[in-house]
Amino acid sequence: MRNVTVRLHRDFAIGATDPRLFGAFLEHLGRCIYGGIFEPGHRTADARGFRQDVLELVRELAPTIMRYPGGNFVSGYNWEDGVGPVAERPRRLDLAWMSTETNEFGTNEFIDWCRAANIEPMLAVNLGTRGGDAARNMVEYCNHPAGTALSDLRRKHGWDKPHGVKFWCLGNEMDGPWQMEAKTAHEYGRIAHEAAKMMKWIDPSIELAACGSSGRRMATFGAWEDTVLQHTFDHVEYISLHTYLNNYDGGTPAFLASVDLMDNFIDEVVAIADAVAARRRSQKRIMLSFDEWNVWYRTRRNRAARVKEGWPVAPPILEEPYNMEDALAFGGMCISLLNHADRVKAACLAQLVNVIAPIMTETDGPAWRQTIFHPFAHFSRMGRGRVLRAEIDSPTYSARYNDPQGPINDYYEIPAAPYLKLAAVHDDRAGTLTLFALNRSLDEALPLSLEAGGFGTLAVKQALQLADADLKAMNTKDDPDRIAPKSLATVRVQGGKLEATLSPASWNVIQLSLN
Known part of the structure; x- marks a missing residue:
């Protein structure tokens, strides 16, 4: 991709x-x-x-x-x-x-x-x-x-x-x-x-x-x-x-x-x-x-x-x-x-x-x-x-979604869902910029390049990912931590720019410290 x-x-x-x-x-x-x-x-x-x-x-x-x-x-x-x-x-x-x-x-x-x-x-x-x-x-x-x-x-x-x-x-x-x-x-x-x-x-x-x-x-x-x-x-x-x-x-x-x-x-x-x-x-x-x-x-x-x-x-x-x-x-x-x-x-x-x-x-x-x-x-x-406005340039895909709520049983046509869905939150008191990123591609990693203006030098405070090769895997009483966040090691920051690779079908949280 x-x-x-x-x-x-x-x-x-x-x-x-x-x-x-x-x-x-x-x-x-x-x-x-x-x-x-x-x-x-x-x-x-x-x-x-x-x-x-x-x-x-x-x-x-x-x-x-x-x-x-x-x-x-x-x-x-x-x-x-x-x-x-x-x-x-x-x-x-x-x-x-x-x-x-x-x-x-x-x-x-x-x-x-x-x-x-x-x-x-x-x-x-x-x-x-x-x-x-x-x-x-x-x-x-x-x-x-x-x-x-x-x-x-x-x-x-x-x-x-x-x-x-x-x-x-x-x-x-x-x-x-x-x-x-x-x-x-x-x-x-x-x-x-x-x-x-x-x-x-x-x-x-x-x-x-x-x-x-x-x-x-x-x-x-x-x-x-x-x-x-x-x-x-x-x-x-x-x-x-x-x-x-x-x-x-x-x-x-x-x-x-x-x-x-x-x-x-x-x-x-x-x-x-x-x-x-x-x-x-x-x-x-x-x-x-x-x-x-x-x-x-x-x-x-x-x-x-x-x-x-x-x-x-x-x-x-x-x-x-x-x-x-x-x-x-x-x-x-x-x-x-x-x-x-x-x-x-x-x-x-x-x-x-x-x-x-x-x-x-x-x-x-x-x-x-x-x-x-x-x-x-x-x-x-x-x-x-x-929450900051983010300009995202991502490839998209189309989908047909069944939503039988209420008396209408019909489908929504979704013509252009970006593979990346993202929100960015700046906490001035904590001195952080946090990225919440969903990679919706099921089979391809997502190379991400992000430029954050007006912040000066960024540093990675923490980076977490929720992902599993088995999308049907669940947490149970006997295995309560089968699905749990793990460290995301692919994040690199230089100045106000960030590079990361997001695994297929993954939820990612990248928290940056602001210097």
Whole structure:
């Protein structure tokens, strides 16, 4: 393959990454909560039932904000069920995942877990079976200091200080027919408007995300965002996006090319949001919250395989095993988020533990890293700073990608996917320039030449690569480090220029010190 060239300059940036870009997601779904982060009686559990082995991996993964309690679950959730004495909490049938919810873990436990993990909490309110009244009451319970029935109830429950939750989601995927009390765009827009108004009357400091369409392939996409933002524009700061990449057709080149569709999706939602602003002659810009994203396909299509008989508690569902090629596509999604740092200000990997997750556990047993753990940890730990505009000259390839989300089962034609997908992040405080580079060629090494202007002399601080000859290789309980980052020895730097050779089908992170 011919050399790929990249040119960038210190003075030309896309935007700064918001700390909330590196978030994740916990839902009352399968073993995400029960047997995931929370397992009283586990050998590592503390007095609150929090698994310390999982917390240790979470700290290594380094997510910054955590969405809770759903997801589909939230559209039927009564937040009051999850507070107060545990022995008095009701058991409920959860229609989202055909399970029994014990409510042993609820809002206050979630806040305590976030504090233990040093993560900002993000809460979602139920705008499916409930509405604005329950939403504003939840804000009062969580955020009002004292002196009212709900704030004093929180204090009676043992949490004297307010939780101070700043980021709230106005429901979840409300255009999805799988959602409890799904709504039209006008129905949802009116309810979200009124809920947002009252929530901000309770606490004017909070920020709100309105639900975007459930996916780019939904028939409602586009018109939904436009209508919802017309209703909610004055009260929200964000519109949400959700997407999951798949490898249904088994074609790795198309799977890796599909990452570029995430860029297109972001650009489309930005255009819609700005069109709403333009019609209002408003300088306000709605930012994007990409609060569900991941690779997901093995456990997705067959609902019967996901639903267990007998309304079990925390059944093992959606426990996606991730391989090497999944980690490559996942890394490409991280790059897409970085390269839209000007408008994507929050994002949540779905999900954190066991359920389509970077961390897997065995009940009463160990916890380990899935393959996708490593690109996210690199992204979160080294992706803080200013994302620079990169001019990339790379050969391309075409692909045909199947994306059967929603009612439309069709293919995307991807005419020109560059073999190199790259993001460059400058952290002025740390004195580093970090390159995140995905080589999408399955059989050829990629010779990379990069020129970084305005930085002076560069030096290699660290260079890591995730690659394996077997793209189907996975990490398991018995072999948890089968796929793990290794040193990338082919990087050479002279002045402000870098030369490197990127192995076929590889995720690469090159961190440079700035002198």
